[in-house]
Amino acid sequence: MYTLQIEHGIKDFDLWKAAFDRDPADRAGSGVTAHRISRPVDDPRYVVVELDFGQPGQAEAFLAKLHATVWNSPDVAPALMGAPKTRILESAL
Template sequence: MITLHIEHPITDYTVWKSAFDRFAGAREDAGVLGHEVRRPVDDPAYVVVDLWFATAGQAEGFLEFLRTRVWADPARAPALVGRPLARLLVTEEVAQMPAQEAERV
């Protein structure tokens, strides 16, 4: 699995999330298998997004779409601050939290 890992500061999470949700169809069309959105506990004005793909080519294509069609247009990327940090990651290993630890979370 390939992960397109993106992180950047934002001005308003609700505005950012609304824009993110508007691109659900584009993510599906690009082959996104799933995603995860996180924010640092000490910085609500920062967002970290992982998008999962079957191939690096799919991830690279979607990253190009983001750079040229989304992030380059403030109307399509409201609440975005600066230029996002993005990189492709290959999954080498996945481990699960032991059941007894998961129950405590």
Template sequence: MITLQIEHQVRDFGMWRRAFDSDPLDRLASGVRSYRISRPLDQNDYVMLEMDFDTQEAAVDFLGRLQNDTWKTGVTAPALVGEPSTRIIETVAIENVSAR
């Protein structure tokens, strides 16, 4: 599994979440299989997002579209503070420790 990790500070989590939920890049059609939204317990203005893809190419394409369309002039731009930090990673193992 290939995952696009994104971390960034936001002006307001509710504003960011509404923009994210509007799905301007059509996650399903773009190959996103699932996603997780997290934030530090003591930092309500910071978001960590992980989006899973079947292929590296789909993740790279989606990231490029985010950088060109959404972060600079799109619906989520007003909610962001500074530049997001991104990376594409590959899951190499998943283990359920409670099953041991």
């Protein structure tokens, strides 16, 4: 399993979650098999998103799609603050 981990600051969680739920990048159609959203207990204006994929190429393609169609558009990502920090992880277990 491969996980695209995304961390970024947000203006407002409810606004961010509504945009996430609209799914402008088509997670299921892009190979996402599961996702998790976490928030630091000491920072309500930050999120960590983990998106699981079966193949590393799917994670890489989805990350490229996020850069091209989501993160560069304030209309699509209205709650995003700053540039997201990303990495693709491979499950070690």
